[in-house]
Amino acid sequence: MSRPLLASRPLTLSLAPLPHADGSAIFASGPLSVLAALAGPSEVRIRDELSDAATLVVLHTPLLAPAALPSTALGAALHAALAAVVRRELLPRTLLQLSVHALSLPPPPPLSASRPPRHAPPLPPSHPDARIQAPEVAACLNAAMLALLDAGTECTATLAAACVAVLPAAKARSLRAAKHWRAGEEDQAEDEEMEDEESHALLLDPTPHELLYAHSTHVFAFAFSGRDASAAADDSTGQTAALVFTRSEGAVDWAEYKEVLALARKAASDVQREMRAAMQRHIIGESSK
Secondary structure (H helix, E strand, C coil): CCCCCCCCCCCEECCCCCCCCEEEEEEEEECEEEEEEEEEECCCCCCCCCCCCCCEEEECCCCCCCCCHHHHHHHHHHHHHHHHCHHHHCCCEEEEEEEEEEEEEECCCCCCCCCCCCCCCCCCCCCCCCCCCHEEEHHHHHHHHHHHHHHCCEEECCCEEEEEEEEEHHHHHHHHHHCCCCCCCCCCCHHHHHHHHEEEEEECCCCCHCCCCEEEEEEEEEEEEECCCCCCCCHHHHEEEEEEEEEEECCCCCHHHCCCHHHHHHHHHHHHHHHHHHHHHHEEEEEEE
């Protein structure tokens, strides 16, 4: 099924799937699903204790591979982003432990789906050193924020993330239209790309197949505060969006980067609205029990 270039996959947000956790949530974007669970505030070991703030620990567990360096690096990145919004000074000498688990990943592109790209294929997801792809990073950030909200952890803002990829325009249109190359056929998308190498397109929420052809990939997380995003649909000045996390890979010029940043901010604002709606449904459901 085709999907517009600037459209994300359907979002599914679930709060409190783990009844025994202090806060938990599942964030799903199409076939990509991430679970986050918060334990705390609880007692902290003396060696990790902070006298003026809570100790925040973020752990990431991949779906197929054992937790290795990529998971450790992602946990550190999640910690830096979440520490910017959590009011840890209200919970000194305590521990907030956040566990993020990948529940499902999009299927890898079949070998017969399109012509293999020019560069070497990435490591399979089951490899310990396999790089965690950008859409999963964004989903982990969103799931972690939802778990904090479900636990009632006081924050200065609501964090929401989005992923954007930059592809050749012809290839992007071909991939989103679900047109696949077969042996013996001419790759028209590649011919069009060679005719206009300067043309590019932005893809929101890219799939693994689309990432293979991306010139660059970007993950941005914004801390939204102020007026409700839905109320500020016609007046963007009513809401503040502070950039608290960024991860970019690949070559991109300044003009493209500004386009990517603007698209990511809009997409993250849409995610933040979905979070607000999910919280409202959850609170209404709990109060009616």
